[in-house]
Amino acid sequence: MQRRGEALGKWLVSGPPILYLLLFFAIPALIMVLASFRTPGEFGGLAPLFDEDGKPDLNVDSYVRFFTEPIYAQIFVKSLIYALLTTLICLVIAYPLATLIARSPKKHRDLLLLLVILPFWSNFLIRVYAWMIVLGPQAALARTVNGVLAWFGVEPVSLLFSWFAVLVCLVYVHLPFMVLPLYANLEKHDQALLDAAQDLGANTWQRFWRITFPLSLPGVYAGAALVFIPALGIFAIPDILGGPDDSLIGNVIKQQFLETRDWPFGSVLSIVLTLAALALAGLAAWVGSRSTRREASGA
Amino acid sequence: MALLEIQDVTRRFGDFTAVDGVSLAIEAGEFFTLLGPSGCGKTTLLRMIAGFDLPDGGRILLNGEDLSGRPPEARPVRTVFQSYALFPHMTVEGNVAFPLKMAKTAAADIPGKVAEALEDVRLTTFGRRFPHELSGGQKQRVAIARALVTHPSVLLLDEPLAALDAKLREEMQIELINLQKEVGITFVYVTHDQTEALALSHRIAVMNQGRVEQLDAPSRIYSFPRTRFVADFIGTCNLLVGPVAANAGGTVAVDVRGLGQVKVATASTMAVGDEGAIALRPEKISLHTGSPDAAADNHFRGTVSDFLYHGDVTVYIVTTDSGATIEALSANSAAGRTKFHEVGDVVELSWPSAAGHFISG
Numbered sequence: 001m002q003r004r005g006e007a008l009g010k011w012l013v014s015g016p017p018i019l020y021l022l023l024f025f026a027i028p029a030l031i032m033v034l035a036s037f038r039t040p041g042e043f044g045g046l047a048p049l050f051d052e053d054g055k056p057d058l059n060v061d062s063y064v065r066f067f068t069e070p071i072y073a074q075i076f077v078k079s080l081i082y083a084l085l086t087t088l089i090c091l092v093i094a095y096p097l098a099t100l101i102a103r104s105p106k107k108h109r110d111l112l113l114l115l116v117i118l119p120f121w122s123n124f125l126i127r128v129y130a131w132m133i134v135l136g137p138q139a140a141l142a143r144t145v146n147g148v149l150a151w152f153g154v155e156p157v158s159l160l161f162s163w164f165a166v167l168v169c170l171v172y173v174h175l176p177f178m179v180l181p182l183y184a185n186l187e188k189h190d191q192a193l194l195d196a197a198q199d200l201g202a203n204t205w206q207r208f209w210r211i212t213f214p215l216s217l218p219g220v221y222a223g224a225a226l227v228f229i230p231a232l233g234i235f236a237i238p239d240i241l242g243g244p245d246d247s248l249i250g251n252v253i254k255q256q257f258l259e260t261r262d263w264p265f266g267s268v269l270s271i272v273l274t275l276a277a278l279a280l281a282g283l284a285a286w287v288g289s290r291s292t293r294r295e296a297s298g299a
Numbered sequence: 300m301a302l303l304e305i306q307d308v309t310r311r312f313g314d315f316t317a318v319d320g321v322s323l324a325i326e327a328g329e330f331f332t333l334l335g336p337s338g339c340g341k342t343t344l345l346r347m348i349a350g351f352d353l354p355d356g357g358r359i360l361l362n363g364e365d366l367s368g369r370p371p372e373a374r375p376v377r378t379v380f381q382s383y384a385l386f387p388h389m390t391v392e393g394n395v396a397f398p399l400k401m402a403k404t405a406a407a408d409i410p411g412k413v414a415e416a417l418e419d420v421r422l423t424t425f426g427r428r429f430p431h432e433l434s435g436g437q438k439q440r441v442a443i444a445r446a447l448v449t450h451p452s453v454l455l456l457d458e459p460l461a462a463l464d465a466k467l468r469e470e471m472q473i474e475l476i477n478l479q480k481e482v483g484i485t486f487v488y489v490t491h492d493q494t495e496a497l498a499l500s501h502r503i504a505v506m507n508q509g510r511v512e513q514l515d516a517p518s519r520i521y522s523f524p525r526t527r528f529v530a531d532f533i534g535t536c537n538l539l540v541g542p543v544a545a546n547a548g549g550t551v552a553v554d555v556r557g558l559g560q561v562k563v564a565t566a567s568t569m570a571v572g573d574e575g576a577i578a579l580r581p582e583k584i585s586l587h588t589g590s591p592d593a594a595a596d597n598h599f600r601g602t603v604s605d606f607l608y609h610g611d612v613t614v615y616i617v618t619t620d621s622g623a624t625i626e627a628l629s630a631n632s633a634a635g636r637t638k639f640h641e642v643g644d645v646v647e648l649s650w651p652s653a654a655g656h657f658i659s660g
Contacts, residue, residue, distance in 0.1 A: 196384035198371045199349055200445065201401030210397070214388045296389050296429070 036062055036267035044261025062268040072252070072269070079249040080276070082163075083232040086170040090178040090227050091220065093171070098182035098219075102189070109187075116179050124173070128240050131169045135159040135241070165241040166248075170231055177230075178223035185219025186212075217288060224284070229277050249273055300363060302327040302485055303348070303453055308357035310343050317343040319509035320357070325487060327452075330479050332488045334496040335506035336532065341489045344506075345455050348487065349378045361452065372401070376453040377446035381461055383438045385430040391417070391441050392426040398449045416448040419478060436467050440474075447482060456488045460495065472498055493533045497521060505529050523656055530578035530658060535614075537584075537625050539577040539655070543569050551657055553577055558623040562596045565657035576658040581628035583654035586615060586640070587647050595649035601625065603644045615640060617648060 037058040039047040051057045066072050101112045119127060133139060137158060146156040159165060189212065197207045235250035242248075249269065256266030301324035310318040318340040325331045333341040346352040348359060350371035359366045366374055377398070385394050395413045404412070417423050420440035430438060439459060446454055459475075460468045476499060479486050490496050496503050497517040504514045505528075513525040524530035527538055539555040546552075546569060553575055555561045563577045591598050601619040610631070617625045627648060629639060640646055 190382075190384070192380055192382050192384040193386060195351060195371075196378070196380055197386070197397070199351075199376075199378045200398035201372045201449075202397075203372055206401060211386060292388065296393050 032267045032270060035263050036271055038264050040262045040264050044263075046263050062262075062264040065265060066268050066272065075247060075252055076249050076272070076276070079232055080280075082167065082170065082248060083228050085167060086174060086231040087178075087224050087228045089167075089171045090175050091224065094175060094178035094182055094223065095216075098179050098186050101179075101183050102186040113180075113183065116176050116183075119172075120176065125236065125240075127173065128169055128237055131165065131172070131241055132160060135165050135168070160241065161243040161246075163242070163246055166238050166246050169237045169241050170234065173237065174227040174231055177226035181222035181226065182216065182219045185216050185222075189215060214292065217292070221284065221288065225281060228280070232277055233273060301325055302329075302362060303487070304358075304360040304363075305344070305348075306358045306360065308344070308347065308354045308359060310340070310347060310352065311355050316509050318347070318354070321506075321509070321511055322357075323504055323511065323514065325453075325485060327485055328483050330476070330486045330488065330499060330501045332490060332496045332500035332503045333506055334490055334493060334503050334532075336491055339506040340509040341491075341506050342457060345378075345457055345487065345489050348453070349376055349455055350374045375451050376455055377449070377451040378455045378457060379439075379442050379446050379459045381458045383430075383442040385438055385441055385445075387430050389429075390426065391422065391428050391430070391433070394430070394441055395445045395448050398445060402449055412448055416444040419447065419482065420444045420474075435463050436471060439463065439471060443478070447478075447484065450482075451484065453485045453487060456486060458490055459488075461490075461492075468495070475499060497533070505532065507532070524578050524658065527576050527578075527658055530576075530656070535581055535626060537577075537579040537581065539579060540574070541576075543571050543573050543575050546571060550652055551575065553657075555623070558599065558619060558621055558625075561655070562652040563655040563657045564653045567657050567659050569657075569659050573659070577655040578658055579625075579650065579655040581614060581626045582612075584625065584627040584648055584650050586617070586627045586629050587649075588640070588644065589647065591647050592649040596652035598647060598649040599625070600645065600647055603640050603642050603646060605642065606640070613639070615646070617646060619648070 035046060037060065038049065039057050039059065039061070041047045047057060049056060097116075101109055101116075104112060134141060136142065137160065142159045145159065149156060193211055193215075194207050197211045202210060233250045233253075235248065235254045238246045238248045238251055253266050253269045253273070256262045256269060303323075303325040305321055305323040305325075308318055308321050309316065321340070321344060323331075333344060335341050343352060347354055348366075350366065350369060350373075353367065361375065386397065389397065392410075392413050395416050396409050399409050399412055413426070414423070417426060420443055422437060422440050422444065425433065425437065425441075430441070433441065442459070443454075460471050463471060472495060475486075488496075488499060497520070500517055502514065503517055503520050505512045505520060507528050513520060513529045515523075515525075520529065521533055524533060524536075527540075530536045530538060539553065539558060539561055541553045541555040544552045544554045544560055546567070549564055549566060550562050551565050551567060551569065552560050552562050555577070561577055567575070569575055585592070585595075591600065599619045599621070601617040603615050604618045604624075605616040607614040607616075612628050612630050615627050615629070617627055619625060625648060631639075633639075
C-alpha cells in the first residue's frame with residue numbers, strides 16, 4: 001500500500017507539468033514540423049493535408065526555398081551576430097555588476113537585486129518605446145553626438161532606426177537575465193579559495209582568470225543561454241527601433257505567419273532557428289568542457 | 300639571527316586588541332606552535348605573517364627583511380588553510396602545479412616537481428582526481444603538498460587537523476612530524492588543541508587575550524607552567540590558591556583556601572602573606588585506602604565523589620574532609636582489576652613537595 005501511495009504521489013506532483021508541456025510544447029512543435037512539409041494554402045494558411053486523390057500532400061519545397069534564396073541565410077547570420085554581440089556585451093556589463101552585488105554587505109544585496117529587476121515592473125513594449133524618446137533626434141543624446149560630429153565636420157546621424165538602437169535596446173532588455181544567474185553563482189564563491197590563490201603567489205589578475213572566472217562558468221553559460229536564445233528570436237525591438245535593413249529572423253518569421261501567411265515557410269524558419277540555437281549551445285558546452293579539462297590538469 | 304622575527308606586533312579591531320605587543324623569534328627548521336583558546340589572537344598573528352592582515356604596530360621580519368611592504372603573493376611563506384581551500388575545478392596535479400605556474404616555473408620542470416611533492420605526502424596515484432573525490436585526510440595532504448612544492452621558507456598551518464576524526468588526526472600528526480623533519484622547512488602551527496601542540500612542537504607559545512603567556516618546550520610548558528592560565532589550559536590541573544604561610548630552604552608552604560597547608564618545592568622568593576598558587580597534576584597524586592601516608596610532605600583524607608573511567612586510567616574526583624575538590628588520576632594497570640575505588644570510598648591523597656609547581660601571583 002505504502003509503495004502505491006508513493007507512486008501515486010509522484011504522479012500527482014509531476015503529472016500536471018508533464019501534461020502541460022506535452023499539450024503546449026511537444027504537440028505544437030510536432031504540428032510545426034508537420035506544417036513545414038505542407039503546401040501553403042491559396043489564401044494563406046495551409047492547403048488541405050490530403051489532396052483530392054486522398055494522398056498526403058507533403059513536400060520539401062519550403063526547405064529548398066530556404067537554402068536556395070540567399071537572403072534568408074543572410075538574415076539568419078545577421079541575427080546570429082546580433083544575438084552573439086548582445087550576449088557578449090551583456091556579459092561584459094553584467095560581470096562587474098554581479099561581482100559588486102555579490103561582494104556588497106548582505107543587507108544591501110536584496111536592494112541592489114531589486115534594482116536590477118525593477119525594469120520588469122513596467123511593460124516590455126513601453127520600455128522599448130522609451131528608447132525611441134531617449135535616442136530620438138530631439139533628445140539630448142542625439143544632439144550632443146551630432147554637435148560633436150558637426151564640430152569635426154561630419155554630417156549628422158540618426159541614432160534611432162539604426163543597428164545601434166537595436167543593439168542598445170537588446171542589451172538593455174536582456175541585461176537582468178545575465179546579472180541574476182551570474183550573481184547567484186558569484187555569491188557562493190568561497191573567499192578562502194582566493195586567499196589560498198593569493199598565498200600561493202597569484203596576483204589580482206591571475207586570481208580572477210584562474211579561480212573566479214572558471215568557477216563562475218556555470219553562471220556565465222546560464223546567463224548566456226538566457227540572453228542568447230530570446231535575443232535570437234526577437235522581433236519587437238527591430239520593428240520599433242530598427243531601420244529598414246535591420247530586420248532580423250524573428251521579424252521574417254512573424255511576417256511569414258501574419259503578413260505573407262506562408263505557414264510552411266514560417267515553420268521552416270522556426271525549425272532552423274531552433275536547431276541553430278541548439279547546435280550553438282552544444283558547441284559552447286563542448287568547447288567549455290574541453291578548456292575546463294585542460295585547465296584542471298594544470299597543463 | 301632567527302629566521303622569522305615578530306617584534307612587538309599589535310593588532311586592534313575597534314576597541315578589541317586581538318594581538319597585544321607580541322614578540323617571538325622562530326628559528327629555521329623549527330616546529331613552532333601558537334596555542335591558545337579561540338579569540339586569543341593566534342590566527343590573527345598567523346594572518347599577519349601570511350600578509351592577509353597588517354599589524355597596527357611592530358614589525359615582522361623574515362631573514363632580517365621587514366615584510367610589511369609585501370602583499371601575501373610576494374611573501375615566501377605558504378599557508379595550509381583550515382578548510383584546505385583546494386581549487387575544486389582543478390585536479391590534484393592542477394592544484395599542486397598552481398604555485399609553480401604562478402612562480403613562472405619552466406613548463407618542463409612542473410610535472411617532476413608535482414610528482415615529488417605528491418610523493419612527499421604519499422599521494423602519488425591520486426594526481427588525476429578532483430578534490431571532491433578525496434577523503435578529508437587526502438585533501439589535507441594535497442593542501443600540504445601544494446604549499447610545500449615551491450619550498451617556501453616558512454609553512455603556516457591554521458588548525459589543519461581540526462576537521463579530521465580522532466584516529467586520523469593522530470596518524471596525520473605523526474606524518475606531519477616526519478614530513479617536517481624530511482623537508483626541514485620551518486612550521487608555524489596554530490591550534491587550540493593542547494595535546495596536539497604538546498605532541499608536535501619543538502616549542503610552544505601559549506597565547507591568551509592577545510599576549511604570549513609562556514614560550515617554552517612542550518615538557519616545560521606542561522611541568523612548569525608560568526601562569527595560572529597556562530597551568531589550567533594545558534591538560535588538567537588542580538590549582539591550589541592561597542597566601543604564602545612560610546618560605547624557607549627552597550620550600551614554600553601555602554595556606555590553600557578550603558584545604559589547608561600545602562608544601563611545594565620552589566626557588567621562589569615570594570614573601571609570606573603574598574598570594575600564590577600551586578599547580579598540581581592529577582597523575583602526581585597518589586591515591587590509596589588505609590592509614591595515611593605520614594611520610595609524604597602533603598597528605599589529606601577525602602571521599603570519592605565521582606570518577607571518569609577512561610579505560611587505561613581512571614580520574615577520581617575526591618572531596619577532602621575540609622571540603623576542597625581534588626582531581627587525582629590512577630592507572631588501571633593492576634592485573635585482574637578494572638579500577639580501584641568506588642564512589643563513597645574514603646581515600647588518602649598524598650604527594651611530595653616536589654610534585655607541585657609553585658606559581659607566584
